[in-house]
Amino acid sequence: ExxxxxxxxxxxxxxxxxxxxxxxxxxAPDDVEVKVREHILQDFETFLRCQVPGAKLVLFGSSKNGFGFKQSDLDICMTLEGQDTAEGLDSMAVIESLAKALRKHHSLRNILPITTAKVPIVKFYHTKTGLEGDISLYNTLALHNTQLLASYAAIxxxxxxxxxxxxxxxxxxxxxxxxxxxxxxxxxxxxxxxxxxxxxxxxxxxxxxxxxxxxxxxxxxxxxxxxxxxxxxxxxxxxxxxxxxxxxxxxxxxxxxxxxxxxxxxxxxxxxxxxxxxxxxxxxxxxxxxxxxxxxxxxxxxxxxxxxxxxxxxxxxxxxxxxxxxxxxxxxxxxxxxxxxxxx
Ligand code: CTP
Ligand code: MG
CATH class of the missing domain: 1.10.1410.10 (Poly(a)-polymerase, middle domain)
Structure with missing residues (x-):
């Protein structure tokens, strides 16, 4: 046919x-747009650490794998210092407290915790840049596949x-x-x-x-x-x-x-x-x-x-x-x- x-x-x-x-x-985003993403991440981490002690954030997905668009969402993974895996972690409770904390951030809107998905996340909208994004917990495999894709992109x-x-x-x-x-x-x-x-x-x-x-x-x-x-x-x-x-x-x-x-x-x-x-x-x-x-x-x-x-x-x-x-x-x-x- x-x-x-x-x-x-x-x-x-x-x-x-x-x-x-x-x-x-x-x-493709330019250098400034790449820096803006890093800056937002840093700002979030500093802000979060006052409310969720030990919170660590990393960017993954297309912000890091080499295939990002100017308007691609911000994919962020959160881990807690001193805790290597999600084992024994009450993910739902952490997601809820994360959402509560993010609601106090002056440049974030539409905070939406989604606890029913395979990977629980909190969605947000960043008003200063118009970027959407989400924060997931211990999304470790996604960090690794981001590196894998980045390596292929670099070849x-x-x-x-x-x-x-x-x-x-x-x-x-x-x-x-x-x-x-x-x-x-x-x-x-x-x-x-x-x-x-x-x-x-x-x-x-x-x-x-x-x-x-x-x-x-x-x-x-x-x-x-x-x-x-x-x-x-x-x-x-x-x-x-x-x-x-x-x-x-x-x-x-x-x-x-x-x-x-x-x-x-x-x-x-x-x-x-x-x-x-x-x-x-x-x-x-x-x-x-x-x-x-x-x-x-x-x-x-x-x-x-x-x-x-x-x-x-x-x-x-x-x-x-x-x-x-x-x-x-x-x-x-x-x-x-x-x-x-x-x-x-
Ligand atoms: N991911 C995954 N498994 C899926 C979907 C996504 O592991 N079924 C991970 C991948 O690391 C992916 C990241 O989550 O890169 C973010 O997913 P998404 O935002 O949907 O795609 P991006 O690659 O970031 O592309 P886009 O520019 O469209 O945001
Ligand atoms: Mg993405």
Missing amino acids: LEPLPLMTLDFLQILNEVCEQCYCDF DARVKILCYVMKVFAKVCDIGDASRGSLSSYAYTLMVLYFLQQRSPPVIPVLQEMYVGEKKPVVLVDGWDVHFFSDLKNLHKYWPGYKKNKESVGQLWFGLLQFYTETFDFKETVVCIRRKEPLTTFKKQWTSKHLAIEDPFDLSHNLGAGLSRRMASFIMKAFINARRVFGSPVRDFPPEYPNKMEYF
Whole structure:
């Protein structure tokens, strides 16, 4: 049912490439915006410490993983000094007292504790910057996956650009909001990384399969192995594929759309960035799911688990549509190309 595409032209690939690079330039935060986030975090911590003794805050998510937008939310993780894990902690009580404390902060509004979710959080709105955010407790695995994503982002500029393009695509098509039944941006980032690992030659390695020495080290956090190769300065020594792939971002973006519409079999295969060898939905016992995306550390977590059949097909249609749009050469940008900011 996929329609055949006209031949891709070099001119068009050039345009596609420029569009992708432009997307990154338009949406990536600048140094000032990055500093503002750090400043807010510092301000919160100082403020909180008067009311919740020993409170420590760290930023994670797209503020730190290299795929942040100017308007991305502030994902903050809180821990308590002297307490290594959440064990024995009354999370609900801490969340409630955190919410109570935050209500006294003069630049915060809409404080909303959510204690029913898998990870209890307090949501907030920061009036000075217009940023939304949430504080979660001992979200340790998320801190580790933030580092993993940041490492992939640091390997090659094309990784970053493609992840931005993918996130913009998801936002524009309204398929990137897990709280409304679609997929989180984290899930789309994993899809991009998986594609880049499976590309031939690959653009990025599988960092979780790489190690120096005899035996693969195991680092357990919440019962899951969070080890990955992070010595990126020496990546060229340990990864034979280093800089082998020379495709442009435009080529890769179209390649990604082809991959997920023409090649990848969602029924059979799991999107899995922790190993090179394909992982089957059968092996995971995730065959009843429409779209299986395995978290790189919490292997029991399928990021596609919450998708309805309708939503999964809506997402697939967005990809099929994009394959046609980005795969049909035009001579130039359409003159009436809408102002990109109108989307947000
Ligand atoms: N996260 C996770 N598992 C999920 C969803 C999110 O571990 N199912 C973690 C990831 O570390 C993710 C972070 O929580 O990066 C924040 O999630 P979210 O704000 O939804 O995504 P971001 O990556 O921050 O992207 P955005 O720019 O859209 O905020
Ligand atoms: Mg976020």
